[in-house]
Amino acid sequence: MTQVRPMRADARRNYERLLEVAVEAFAEHGENASLDDIAKRAGVGSGTLYRHFPTRQALLEAAFVDRLEGLAAKADEFAAELPPAAALTEWLNELCVATIQVRGLKALLGSAVTDGSSATVTACGVTVRGAATRLVDAAKKEGTLRPDIEPIELLRLAHGLATASELADGQGREIRRYLSLLTEGLRP
Amino acid sequence: MTQVRPMRADARRNYERLLEVAVEAFAEHGENASLDDIAKRAGVGSGTLYRHFPTRQALLEAAFVDRLEGLAAKADEFAAELPPAAALTEWLNELCVATIQVRGLKALLGSAVTDGSSATVTACGVTVRGAATRLVDAAKKEGTLRPDIEPIELLRLAHGLATASELADGQGREIRRYLSLLTEGLRP
DNA sequence: GCGATAACCGGGGACTGTCTCCGTTTGGTG
DNA sequence: CACCAAACGGAGACAGTCCCCGGTTATCGC
Structure with a gap:
């Protein structure tokens, strides 16, 4: 179930940064923390966030x-x-x-x-x-x-x-x- | 606690119409039914809705x-x-x-x-x-x-x-x- | 090393919803 | 029937979600 090809280095970096920020954001604002805001705080575009975590649910789970x-x-x-x-x-x-x-x-x-x-x-x-x-x-x-x-x-x-x-x-x-x-x- | 002066006829009409529509809308879409949509369906501006029911809570309660x-x-x-x-x-x-x-x-x-x-x-x-x-x-x-x-x-x-x-x-x-x-x- | 290319980035933009402000209309009273 | 306070309504500022696509970049074969 893991990637056939390992994640590209930048992708992995972003993924982890997003997760860190998401944990903070959810702790701070609850389950409805703004996703675009999380993306911004992580220094990535919202597209990147939604690619890694297609739904709020997915991000919540990962976090x-x-x-x-x-x-x-x-x-x-x-x-x-x-x-x-x-x-x-x-x-x-x-x-x-x-x-x-x-x-x-x-x-x-x-x-x-x-x-x-x-x-x-x-x-x-x-x-x-x-x-x-x-x-x-x-x-x-x-x-x-x-x-x-x-x-x-x-x-x-x-x-x-x-x-x-x-x-x-x-x-x-x-x-x-x-x-x-x-x-x-x-x-x- | 009732109005000192009774509600104006148009105000009362709108109030009741809003309530009717709100009951339907909540039944149909749950507690998060769009308020502007309720106003529209009742044929009034959103300002009118928010004047009669300052919060979603107030409307919910009245409904x-x-x-x-x-x-x-x-x-x-x-x-x-x-x-x-x-x-x-x-x-x-x-x-x-x-x-x-x-x-x-x-x-x-x-x-x-x-x-x-x-x-x-x-x-x-x-x-x-x-x-x-x-x-x-x-x-x-x-x-x-x-x-x-x-x-x-x-x-x-x-x-x-x-x-x-x-x-x-x-x-x-x-x-x-x-x-x-x-x-x-x-x-x- | 070095190009080719698939994977990835990011932000602009369409959409939906909330709520306020203020110029306009209207009902009721004298 | 004229006046005016009360009520109207909808434009618009704001915030959030999510997608799309032109541009960038890491990785692999050479």
Whole structure:
């Protein structure tokens, strides 16, 4: 899937410069940062940006792969040092916090778990789903998670909880509370 | 709070025409329907639209008051004919369904339950919070709802669940399932 | 080294949308 | 029926997205 011929040196330079700038810009202005502005800040024409990243989605994805892989790694850390149920909720908490606090990430994670009907399973979707699946399977095996729950459902619910928490204070202080409501239910 | 002097006839005509068109437009294109286009379709200049409705939010709100009041009325119907816990979940279901299926409504409901720190409690926010409060109080009194849960929290969570369900299939078929996960918890 | 050429660059421009400003029109009142 | 405040409307400034294409340049075979 890599280039048959390696990227030309200038192309690679621009590609990387764009990515750097994009990370900054998304952090600064959220998912809707102006693309033309990113191009300008990177010192390239907008044509160059759109050639490397045909859609905002593509750029967003490229800009956040590192962070998503970090998140996936964290899943395995938690799995190693905590009992399965705790590892799962701890990771979901981490995921929700990142969703809210890392500007621009929410849109990406959202589209990573939308129905999409097979086709466009984005790269980051694979990463995050993989991590979720490992934790979910462990918790089910332990018997502390309903067996009818799919990893992807949990990711969607986490996205929903992050949204709810964002409505509350915009900072995610309510995440732990909402997460515990989900795990324990609303009954007294 | 009504006009000291009643609206001029042409102003009222335009106001109502704009509202009609806005309802259609939001239904058709979602919350981001073009405002200038709404003005054009209503046969008025964009200046007129922006004078009557200074922000998209204002227009959205005016266009959906009816539906929101319908939703609030439904809360009282459910309260009258079902036990409190059932009435609450049934209404939350209704709310989530509307959130997803009525295009444009989601944005409005979202901002109706955001923190906002007192100040801008929109009219529709009051309506929907009132309905929720009545149902929540009844369920708490009955002892089938954790007493530490605020109505507004439940509205936010419902918004989150709607978001999650939207990610799943875009149609809200998962709402009941997600709602039951919330009420019962994730444990087997 | 050195040309040929495919790959790449960049910015101008078409398009869509938002929102304001101000000259013009109009409804209602005395 | 004349006046004037209220309301109109649309041109235009601005911002964003995305494409296109003439010009440039890195790389490969020699």
